[in-house]
Amino acid sequence: MTGIGPNPASAAAGGASGPAPRLYGPIRRVLAFALGRFYRIDRAGPALPEGPLLLVGNHPNALVDPGLMIAVSSRPLTFLAKEPIFRMPVLGALVRALGALPVVRAQDDPSRMRENVEALGAAARGLAGGRAIALFPEGRSHSEPSLGALKTGAARLALQAGVPVRIVPVGLTYAEKGRFRSAVRVEFGPALEVSPGPVEPGPVRALTERIGVALRAQTLDLAAWEDLRLIEAAEALDVLATDAPARDPERQRLFARGLALLRAEQPERVDELTDEVLAFQRRLALTRAEAADLGIRYRPWTVLRFVLRNLVALALGLPVAALGVAVFGLPVLGTRLALRIAGTAPDMVATVKLLTALVLGPVYVAALAVAAGFWLGPWWGAGLAVVALPLALFTRRFLARRAEAVRDARLFFVLGNRSARKQQLLGEARALAARVTALADELLPRLTA
Template sequence: MSNEREVSDRLDAVAYRVVRVLVRLLLWLFYRRIDVVGRERIPASGGVIIAANHHNSVVDAMLIIVTVPRAVTVLANAPLFRHPLVGPPLHLLGAVPVRRRAEAGDDPRKNEEMFAAAIEALRAGGVILIFPEGRTQPQPILLPLRTGAARLALGAERAMGGAGRVTLLPVGMVFHDPGTFRSASVQITIGGPIETADLTAAHRDRPEDAVRAITARLTESIGAQIVEAQDQYSLELLAVLERAWWQEAAPRGEPEPRPGEAAEYALAWKQRVMRAGRYLAAREPHRVAALRRKIEVYRGHLDEVGIASDQLGLPYKPGLVLSYVATNMLWLALGLPLACWGIVSHAAPYWLTGQIVKRLGRTSEEEATDKMAVGLVFYPVLWAIEGWLVWRLAGRGALLLFIVLIVPSGLLALVWRERLGRFIRQARAFFWFLTDRGLHRRLLDERRALVGEVRDLADRVPPEVLGSDRASDVR
């Protein structure tokens, strides 16, 4: 019996690793950038409950799985296990179904089984992932947390004979353009462990009070790892303002954060700006609205020229421009044949995936999940059809070449198209700056004035609101 159990555990471990590799590949293909802050805070051993915000459906769990170096048991919404594309990977990952009250009905044992399985995993030193908001939603806010994470932590500690045996770890995810292929990016911030022993001891005879106290502390901790805004558009404007701020930091003689600290500094900066914005909106709403309009106008001017804010600081000297143009044209020319083949051979699955996802009519937070799931099915199917056509029309040699090149050509096509896009944007900027000699200076002046307005507004905010020593230092 023990041998059978050992074989089963090994097979489960292999299945988990295979799914994790596939998940890592899908995320690498879909996301332009994934930043992780605080990975060192994940304990190397012992029971861990990871409690994260939930904005992007199944993709949220995928991101945690590839971020955490240990095997993660996901507590997932029960209907997902019946999904024809999502369900099988969840089973292979050893995920545990969670039933909402409407689904559990009058049978409390259904979720009691979930708690028992999760506690057993924690007792064995495993890692549990839970989304305490209870549902996914697209807006960058933290919904009121349910008490499941706190109950799980208390239940595991009781089962293990004392407080402090399980680590409760808050995780925040901040997304940019989460549903768009090769435009999406995310910052994952892992906070410090949440202390629960003091709350457990203080409410030893009143476990419900302990649950509420731990949930309140967890709410504060997750909130400290994210940037809350009224909608994704506001986050996009905040990103424009952030880039302008840092690009004006050097001329002001202020040091930029070191490369390894940039993501953490950016998160803290955005949080302070949002706190200041909420403070000022209640007192000077007209100035906050005016600043928002200025950011929109500045962003519109950049979009019209076709450049990003950081490109304004580049020296547009004739020699550098010619070198840039020559280097990129050579690279694009050399990659053109294989990139064209990659684009042609992947056009049908790319188009079909997009059409099917549109017809599914799902909510925006499910868009990335749907694209990955549908693409995972239709890309191989259409590759097989294309391979069959190549074999029928050109023979075995051509089929072998098709098989060898199908994946590399697709990857090169992605890189080639992105580089072409950057080159076109820069070429457009060169054109604008050559035909309108004062444009570069006007955009720089506009950026400087925008940052100056932010500094003036920051001076009107008490330091305790900003969480900074100087009211003018919104960093």
């Protein structure tokens, strides 16, 4: 490409149609380890089929999204990525090592759009050779509540491959995408079978619409973020009434579709139920509890075991965690402060945190090890370098577990078995849960037809 050395599309073309790059395996293992420490990852859906495969995903979390797809996919993936990434010092080397192909977007440089012909040609040859290609058809990362308008590149690529292609939609659903140890679900949907065809407006538009329908079936497609609060509250009430598993993505998607259907047909009923559910949520929030907490029954042995377990954890783990805070507290707080001052977009927060840990973390540890070796001796420096990663992981996990324990203890004192407040809230919750469950039963046949 002009002004930046060899054309990345040319350099990666062989990787798209030949074997996976040699560094793909080691990089995949590093990504899987790092992302597995940051998130609680749930991989769902069928195994990826063999043969020509095109993965299409929603894109709510910047560079974390392709990292997750690489980490949980059983097959090597060749990504189509926006061209500016290839010019970044560290990320450019990383995406080249993974064999990614650059795509020039109109907002990057309209005069260079013709360069996409070479990248898409390389991707099409990769599909013809039986490879797995991946892209995000929205064309950008964002934090909007619904799936964005899809570009036609995925449809064009599948139609021009010259061989039958399976398109697999991938839904990425984050509980709190910027928070450490939050949950993320990577769900692979049923494959769309696509035969070779003319790359003309009609077939391209029709296939793009099929891809959109398939992607929406794997994601929470909301009209507004305010709907998420209502859906989560309604789902929690349904769990309380039915003892179903909490935070089930499929149930959340059904609630979202049911809400959209009901809003279109009976908006007054939606407004009434919304007011009641959110008013209950506000009363519940005064106790810092969730609806599911109201169903907890405390038994003496369970409480005693909780107390003993946490006392032992404090006695054994607190000194080690205190050392970890002393060593790593400054860079962690510095990263948070920098994110806040910079006004980092929500879809970039996790990417910045992970890149800071993976790139600057080793530099910070090396500097500490050199300082320790200089002041205390080489064995101290070597020891610090060896224990730094286990110490950081232990400290973060210890603090997260103790925060959960504090919350559980506070709930026990606020919502004990005989608490009048608990009984009042539980009665309200059960009445609302009965209404939510009845409404869900009413809509379910239409949503699953």
